[in-house]
Amino acid sequence: MIRIALAALIIISACGRQSAGPDPIPEINAEDVVSGYSFLTAETQALQDDDFANPGFLWVDRGERLFESTQGVSQSCSSCHSDGLVGAAATFPKIDPASGALINLEGRINMCRKDHQQADQLPYTSDELLSLTSYTAHQSRGMPINVDTIGQAAKHLSAGEDYFFTRRGQFNLSCAQCHNQSWGQKLRGDTISQGHGNGFPAYRFEWQSMGSLHQRLRDCDTGIRAEPLPYGDQTYVDVELYLAARAAGLKLESPAVRR
Amino acid sequence: MIGKPDKHPDFSRRGVLGLGAGLVSVALLPLPAFAAEDDMRAAQVKLFGDRPINVGRVNLKVPPIAENGYSVPVSINVDSPMTSGDYVKRIAIFSPRNPVSHIADFELGPRSGKAEVSTRVRLGGSQILNVIAEMSDGSLWSGTAEITVTLAACIIM
Amino acid sequence: MASIRLSVPSKAASGDVIELKALIQYPMESGYRRGSRGEAIARDIITKFECTYDGEVIFKASFGPGVAANPFLSFHTVATKTGTITFKWTHQHGEVWSDSAEIIVT
Structure with a gap:
């Protein structure tokens, strides 16, 4: 199974286009932007929508x-x-x-x-x-994500975007290769999401707990065998801004339930 | 170079890669081995004794595919009038694959009104979940449900 | 302190079968995992649950390590009289957490 996963990642990696080259990985078309919710099974969606049983509410309370x-x-x-x-x-x-x-x-x-x-x-x-x-x-659940990206925020947006498109780790993958180029495709039992942060803090089955977006980013970096950044690192905050700008218009779902 | 036999087949590229993957797999396994069907039977005997188990009256509602084995919803409904003379005393969930076969059991009574219980369980892989209900007359009934547990995309160690 | 969520109807008619739901924040560490340095993580779970209605036990549960983290339970009872419904969880080493809700039965 691990070999299959590695092979799948290597295929993605091999097919990936260079972000800095003449044929960069495109952004997701605005009309195609969907929340990670759409990639969950009906049972997991039902758990997120259940305002009693959604375990994230233990943390909200x-x-x-x-x-x-x-x-x-x-x-x-x-x-x-x-x-x-x-x-x-x-x-x-x-x-x-x-x-x-x-x-x-x-x-x-x-x-x-x-x-x-x-x-x-x-x-x-x-x-x-x-x-x-x-x-x-x-308290913002159901409201559209709406971050300011101009003025002093602009350089942080650009730093976050840069992180998103930069290949890293032993697998030499960028965020964009999975989440812009390959979303909707299967990787082992999972469907690759678009990598939005609109559900966080979220309850992840994998963690058996609520967790922050930085915890999720650390898992992604670890997954591609890159060195994860420390919690609260400024670069991760910049990535958070870029992800929010990229997800503009999506509704905040916290406490979402994710795999 | 063509057709030269490999003198060290154990150290062929494929062999070494396979060995590496094998070691990774071993590292990911939980500490003890999985419970076998025998362990499940032993857990059932421990709770209910060596009485015959009838098939039926126990209905399980589980997702056919669980996207993560850490939290799988299980709903159990037992066909019973739930009166003071005829009710479900106990319902127990068993796994043929988890390290501990006995997942949970529930004690009900005529005050329950309805023999229906829901919870969320951990499953150490795809399996046929087994539920036994003990009635007030001492008879045992069972129901099963097959669940496929899928594997996550990225392995975090 | 563990966070607890209860769902008990505030009102019911006598004889109604009502659904009771309970959720408690607890990691239910199975005892089968290893930490990032390879060390075994000891089992740390809630093993018993009990629900009483006006002092009488109406439902009990016993948990093994196969119960998911932050245990969820849904079960039923017949509404008999106005009173207190108490939910009690007991840890493998004896620590107890409990919470209760009132129901008005007409």
Whole structure:
């Protein structure tokens, strides 16, 4: 089975066109852009759509409790954001006006903790941070992804795009070779998706847990035998922006369920 | 060069590649070997004793193809009036392929009203899942369902 | 603290068969996996579940390592009287988590 998978990847790799060459891998046609949801079985789609049984809601619920809590923080999140953060997650990553840095939801939450809550930074992979991002993302569920890519964000968009089209790892594959060029095709038992991030944080069967988009990117890089970047790495935040721009118009589905 | 026999067939390119793939496969296997059909029978005897098992009355609803073995939905419905004199006492799920055959069991009673239970299970590969229901009169009934578990595209180690 | 979700109808007519659903956040570590350095990861699972309605046990479950992470259960009961329905999970080493919901029966 592993040999079959390797062979399939090598075929993809061999057929791939050079991104920098005269015949680059094209973008997905706007009218063809679909969420990873469309590549799931009916049973998995039903689990995502079940607002009770979708296990991602365990994290959303915990995030709501943390949002209201004053434990370990000088004031609760809700003391400022009394009406919640409806629609906010759909606009991330975004430029922080004070520092000019591009930050994602995880970064923004930790910034609030430092600047307004006199609290420790939550580790990127902590269940607390994942619960808070899940709760916040859920408040944008069903809203179209809508990130700002001009001004100071432009260079981050371009860095993210560059990462997406660059071949890497032992398999010498770029994100684009699977997700722009080969989506809809089979790789072992899976159908290759278009690689959008609109479901994240998402509950993945493979993880048996909720997880962040950076965890997913690390898995992709590991899958092509490339060195994954650290959680929260600026390049991954840039990729996050590029993915969001690439998925513009798709609805945010968090907590989505994925394979 | 043509037709020169390979003097070291064990170290041919194909052999070495095969060996490498074999080692990778071994590394991916869970620690103990899979339970065999015998283990499933032993688990059933442990829970219900060595009584005869009738086929029927137990209906399983599972996806024919599970895209991941870590979380497979299983719904069980047992044909029973669920009255104080005639009800389902226990329902148990067994796997012929998981390292531990006994996945879960459920105790019901006349207060259940309906012998219908759903949960999500782990399956260590494609298999025929086996469910046994014990009735209030002590009789055992069974139902099965075949599930194909597909393999993920990318292997993360 | 484990996150728990319960689904219990707030109201029912006496004699109605109602569906009860429960979900608990727990990794259900099977004991058959290895960590990134090849070390065995010990089994760490919830083994027992019990549901009581006004103090009387109406449903029990016993879990092995083959139950999926974040265990989900759906089962049924006959609505008899207004009261409390309690859901209780017990870990292999005895730790207990529980939560309950009220039902009004007319």
